[in-house]
Amino acid sequence: MKSELRKPKAEPNPNSEVRSGPRGGFGIRDSGFGHGSAFGFRLSVFVLVLASMVFVIEAAARPPNILLIVSDDQGYPDLGCIGTKPVLTPTLDRLAAEGVRATSYYVTWPACTPSRGSVLTGRYPQRNGLYDMVRNDLVNYGHRYGAEEYAVSPEMTLGLDPRELTLGDVLKKAGYRTGVVGKWDMGQAKRYLPLQRGFDFFYGHGNNGIDYYTHERYGVPSLFRGNERTEADKGTYATDLFKREALRFIRESGDKPWFLYLPFNAPHGASSFAKDTPEPKTGAKTAKRPPGEGVQVPEKYAALYRDKVKEERLARYFGAVTCMDEAIGEIVAHLKQQGQGENTLIIFHSDNGGSGNGGNAPLRGGKSTMFEGGLRSPFIAWWPGKLPAGKVTDEFLTALELLPTFAAIAGAKLDPKVKLDGFDLLPVLRGEKKSPRTEMFWQRRGDQAARVGNWKWVSSARGGGLYDLSTDLGEERDLAKEKPDLAARLKARFDAWRAEMDASEPRGPFRDY
Numbered sequence: 146m147k148s149e150l151r152k153p154k155a156e157p158n159p160n161s162e163v164r165s166g167p168r169g170g171f172g173i174r175d176s177g178f179g180h181g182s183a184f185g186f187r188l189s190v191f192v193l194v195l196a197s198m199v200f201v202i203e204a205a206a207r208p209p210n211i212l213l214i215v216s217d218d219q220g221y222p223d224l225g226c227i228g229t230k231p232v233l234t235p236t237l238d239r240l241a242a243e244g245v246r247a248t249s250y251y252v253t254w255p256a257c258t259p260s261r262g263s264v265l266t267g268r269y270p271q272r273n274g275l276y277d278m279v280r281n282d283l284v285n286y287g288h289r290y291g292a293e294e295y296a297v298s299p300e301m302t303l304g305l306d307p308r309e310l311t312l313g314d315v316l317k318k319a320g321y322r323t324g325v326v327g328k329w330d331m332g333q334a335k336r337y338l339p340l341q342r343g344f345d346f347f348y349g350h351g352n353n354g355i356d357y358y359t360h361e362r363y364g365v366p367s368l369f370r371g372n373e374r375t376e377a378d379k380g381t382y383a384t385d386l387f388k389r390e391a392l393r394f395i396r397e398s399g400d401k402p403w404f405l406y407l408p409f410n411a412p413h414g415a416s417s418f419a420k421d422t423p424e425p426k427t428g429a430k431t432a433k434r435p436p437g438e439g440v441q442v443p444e445k446y447a448a449l450y451r452d453k454v455k456e457e458r459l460a461r462y463f464g465a466v467t468c469m470d471e472a473i474g475e476i477v478a479h480l481k482q483q484g485q486g487e488n489t490l491i492i493f494h495s496d497n498g499g500s501g502n503g504g505n506a507p508l509r510g511g512k513s514t515m516f517e518g519g520l521r522s523p524f525i526a527w528w529p530g531k532l533p534a535g536k537v538t539d540e541f542l543t544a545l546e547l548l549p550t551f552a553a554i555a556g557a558k559l560d561p562k563v564k565l566d567g568f569d570l571l572p573v574l575r576g577e578k579k580s581p582r583t584e585m586f587w588q589r590r591g592d593q594a595a596r597v598g599n600w601k602w603v604s605s606a607r608g609g610g611l612y613d614l615s616t617d618l619g620e621e622r623d624l625a626k627e628k629p630d631l632a633a634r635l636k637a638r639f640d641a642w643r644a645e646m647d648a649s650e651p652r653g654p655f656r657d658y
Contacts, residue, residue, distance in 0.1 A: 207400075207402060207488065208319070208321070208402040208554070208555050209402065209488050209489060209490050209528070209531075209554055210402055210404070210405075210480075210489040211403075211405070211489070211492075211551050211554070211555070212404075212405050212407065212476070212480075212489060212491045213264075213404075213407065214407045214408075214409070214491065214492070214493040214494075215261070215264065215328075215406075215407070215408040215493075215494060215495065215496050216411060216412065216466075216493070216494075217257070217408070217409060217410050217411060217412065217413035217496055218413045218414075218495070218496070218497065218499060218500045218501070218502070219412055219495040219499060219523065220495070220498055220499020220504075220523075221495075221498065221499065221508055221517075221521050221522060221523055222508075223463075223466060223495075223499055223502055223523065224238065224241070224523050226238040226241050226242070226246070227523075229506065230503070231450065231453040231454065232463045232466055232467065233449065233467045234466060234467065234470040236470045236471065236473045236474035236477060237473065237493060240477070240525050240527040241525045241527075242535055243527055243534045243535070244491075244525060244528065244532050244534065245526045245527075245533060245536045245537070245538060245574045246523075246524065246536070246538075247524040247525075247526070247537075248524075248537060248539045249521070249538075249540060249541050249542065250494060250521065250524035250542045250543065251520050251522065251542070251544070251585055251596075252264075252495075252496060252497055252522050252543070253269055253270055253543065253544055253545060253587065254497065255497050255498060255513050255514055255519035255587070255589060256278060256496075256497050256513050256589075257278065257496055257497065258277070258278045258280070258331075258353065259275055259277065259278070260496045260497050261330050261331070261408065261496055262275035262305055263566075264312075264544050264548075265305070265309075265311045265312050265331065265342075265406075265548075266305075266310065267312075267545055267546075267548030267549060267565045267566060267567050268309075268545070268564070268565060269545070269566050269646060271646035271649075272564065272649050272652070273305065273306065274305075274651070274652025274653050274655065275304075275331070275652075275654070277589075277590070277655055278353065279299055279300060279303045279304060279330070279331075279332060279353070279654075280299065281295075281298050281299055281300050281363075284363045287418065289363065289364050290364070290365060300353075300362075301333050301334055302334060303332060303654040304331050304333070304334060304336070304337030304654065305331040305332060305337060306652040306653045306654065307341075307342075308652065309652065310343075311343050312404065312406065312547075312548055312551060313339065313404075313406075314342065314343030315343070315548065315559065316343075316551060316555055316557060317343045317345070318557065318558070319556055319557035319558075320401075320402065320555075321403055321404045321555060322345050322346075322398045322401045322402070322403045322404070323343060323344045323346070323403070323404045323405075323406075324345060324346035324347070324394040324398075324404070324406070325344050325346070325347045325349060325406045325408075326346075326347075326349055326387050326390045326394060326405065326406075327349045327350075327387045327406075327407055327408040327410060328350060328353075328354070328410045329347070329350065329351045329369075329408070330351065330353055330408075332351060333351035333352055333369075335372055337351070338372055340371055344406075346371075346394050346397075347369060348368075348369070348370050348371075348386075348390040349368070349387065349390075350367045350368055350410070351367070352367055352416075353416065354413050354414070355367050355368065355383065355415070355416050356415045356416060356438065356441070357382055357383045357384070357410070357411075357415055357441035358379075358380055358381070358382060358383075358441065359380075359417070360376070360378070360379060362416045362417075363418060364417075364418075382441075382442075382443055382468075384409060384410075384465070384469050384472050387410075388472035388476065391405060391407050392475070392479055395476070395479065395483075395485075404551065408496070409469050409472075411465040411468065411469040412440050412462050412465035412466050412502075413440070413500075414438065414439050414500075414501060415438040415439065415440065415441045439458055439461060439501070440458065440462045440464075440465045441461070442461050442468055443468065446464030446465065446467050447461050447464040448460075448464075449464060450463045450464060454503070458501060459502070462502055462503075473493075486529060487529045489528070490528040490531070491525075491527040492525070492526050492527075493523070493526075493527075494522045494523060494524045494544065495522040495523055497512050497513075497519060498510065498511045498512045498514070498519035498522070499511050500512035500513075504518075505518035506619075507618055507619050508619060508620075510607070510620075514592075514605070514607055515587055515589065515593065515594035515603045515605045515609075516603065516608075517618065517619075517620060522544075524542070526574050531571075532571075532574055533575060536576065538573070538574065540573050540580040541583070541585070541596075542570055542573065542582065543585055544567075545565075545567030546567035546569070546570040546582075547567070547570075548565065548567065549565055549568050549569050549570075550567075550568075550569045550570050550571055553569040568581055568582070583598060584596060584638060584642075586638075586639055586642040586643075588643070592605035592606065592607075593639055595635050595636070595638055595639040596614070597634075599614045599615040600612070600614070600631065600635060602625075602632060602635035602639065609623075610623030610624070610625045610632075611623060611624045611628060611631060611632040
């Protein structure tokens with residue numbers, strides 16, 4: 146906001162000659178005062194006060210910083226403040242206590258790539274075109290890619306359609322410095338990487354996942370700085386690297402407003418073969434999926450849980466969450482130390498339901514399923530003085546709301562020709578209005594789901610039915626036979642949504658056009 150300051154009338158200097166000024170006013174003709182005179186002192190003070198006022202006005206008008214943190218495969222109950230698991234997340238718990246926690250927040254797909262594509266575009270996966278995984282499935286059977294083969298594989302040739310506008314595009318045009326640190330997952334060919342998608346800074350990996358220490362994906366070096374692969378940090382734990390680079394981005398942004406997308410790869414399992422994985426036999430009739438390495442974490446974090454859980458994999462999973470929480474804590478502490486805390490909106494959520502986390506109770510299912518455990522995510526928003534402290538809301542919200550929200554607080558102009566599927570959620574988080582969202586739809590190949598009001602309809606290979614989420618959050622009681630007309634109405638709403646998606650302008654990489 147610009148403020149016009151009216152210059153006060155100068156008082157006559159006793160050593161000056163008063164004369165008539167233009168338009169009948171008065172002017173002062175200097176008759177020889179110096180810096181040591183009373184007038185000179187008052188003038189110096191006035192200039193300093195004026196400069197201070199301008200600084201304060203500019204600071205007040207400066208758009209807020211935005212920090213979007215996304216964890217990987219972290220389940221709905223996997224926060225200490227939920228209280229159902231022994232996981233330690235003191236930083237996230239404190240952000241929730243000082244901000245808003247949402248309990249009915251959904252992602253758009255029950256696994257990585259399409260979910261993250263919606264975060265970046267504000268559009269359903271079926272509208273932006275990235276409605277399945279960008280992944281080399283042969284690693285499921287122990288296949289090791291050579292450099293030439295990998296160069297033409299799906300992970301190198303597919304990605305988010307270059308015509309799609311991202312959060313980076315929107316906020317950069319609004320005057321923000323934009324950065325990505327962590328798991329990009331929108332494609333690795335140069336045209337798909339962040340520096341070509343509206344971001345000024347990138348350090349991370351472009352594919353689904355990596356080994357936390359080698360930063361390879363099943364043997365393929367996968368860490369980027371900018372547009373170039375790098376192995377300079379090989380051997381350092383990925384979460385520590387992402388913390389380091391997030392702090393670097395914030396420091397280098399100086400006084401310019403910034404947006405940092407910080408998608409950790411934790412607590413996702415490492416994308417590496419177990420050390421005893423044999424080479425697949427040539428001509429074998431049956432391909433067997435080799436064991437994965439699982440979640441990797443520094444020993445001190447896993448040790449926190451070995452007397453609390455029976456399984457080593459859970460100790461490592463919880464340890465990875467705690468390590469990530471500690472990294473977030475250092476970033477928040479830096480913001481506060483630099484006086485940026487009150488002018489920074491922080492939003493945290495997971496990309497999909499939990500996997501390898503000991504379950505998502507009270508929710509049914511987990512990652513890759515259409516049940517609540519695959520689609521409902523933990524969510525925290527923190528903005529001191531702008532959002533209420535200690536508020537828990539059960540309003541119906543989704544990841545589709547993020548782009549419109551960030552655009553609103555940044556004062557960004559949105560392209561009216563781009564159809565967005567969400568809205569500004571800040572008034573809802575403040576308690577000023579109810580969520581305008583009344584329905585949400587999901588599709589993962591043959592699996593389908595719809596939520597309309599508090600009713601949920603699921604049709605999938607893993608089961609389905611009609612559920613009343615207001616009384617049956619665990620989706621245990623199928624009411625489809627008792628209420629066939631209601632089930633048919635929800636399916637009809639899904640079909641109408643699907644028809645809208647099919648009628649939208651086609652986008653790659655999967656759609657046939």
